[in-house]
Amino acid sequence: MATEQLKGWRRVASAMWPAPNDPQIYGQLDIDAGPVLAFIEAARRAGHHLTPTHLVGRALTCALEAVPELNVRIVGSRSYPRTSIELFFITALFLPNPDLSGVKVDAARCTALQLASELERGALRLRAGSDREFARSKRMMDALPPVLLRAALRGSALLTERFQWDIPALALHKSPFGSAIISSVGSLGLPHGFAPLSWLYDVPLLLLVGEISEQPAVVEGRVVARPMLPLSVTIDHRYVDGSHISRAVKGLRKYLAAPEAQEPGFEVRTQPLL
Secondary structure, three states: OOOOOOOHHHHHHHHHOOOOOOOEEEEEEEEEOHHHHHHHHHHHHOOOOOOHHHHHHHHHHHHHHHOHHHOEEEEOOEEEEOOOOEEEEEEEEEOOOEEEEEEEEEHHHOOHHHHHHHHHHHHHHHHHOOOHHHHHHHHHHHHOOHHHHHHHHHHHHHHHHHOOOOEHHHOEOOOOOOOEEEEEOHHHOOOOOOOOOOOOOOOOEEEEEOOOEEEEEEEOOEEEEEEEEEEEEEEEOOOOOHHHHHHHHHHHHHHHHOHHHOOOOOOOOOOOOO
16 A cells, blocks of 8 residues: 555644553443442441442452552662552542642551541541641642742652652652542542543552442343442553453452452341342
């Protein structure tokens, strides 16, 4: 086939964009939320505040334990294992205007109830304005002009991720976003969505938890209404290939199919399938 001069839209498009160089992969997974809701109901009967996001956090922890190749830092052409599984939960703030921050939790050391408690304490500190480090870093970031802000972000990423330094005086801590990021868009009434992975995060994936709603599902050859939990994920292809994602999804599904199996202490009445 002879070469051909680009014309029309193809010519305009080639002038608008360079060759793609973005390693982001997008995926979506719908989980039957029956076991999740049953476990949450049992926990609430016992006086505990638990949400689907807490259980998804525990499920993601199990997935990272099953696929340790995901729980690493990439520096240059080498990967370095992380010594813990810390999850960063994005948190909505109103101080006094809507804003976003987050709470990092050492998830591998937590049960679902402990994780929920850690998140609640951290979120309350942020929303009350009593987290001094967050207040200090926010004041600095708000005061910097855009050019200096970009330089400050790159400098802080270099110190905290590449060199793994803690600098409390500047409210900087190593691996500020942990092993992965979770955000609940379901709490905002959104069914699902996708979020971008920034170079600043230095994590392999960002998981969004959507709103649970009844959807048609096929159970034993019959179409029935089931509560479904939509999960959307953005993955950095530098960390994984398809085999890693497959193993991680199996670990995630296994936990969410029976949370009580790894969270003993509650009598769970699972919702019937039919």
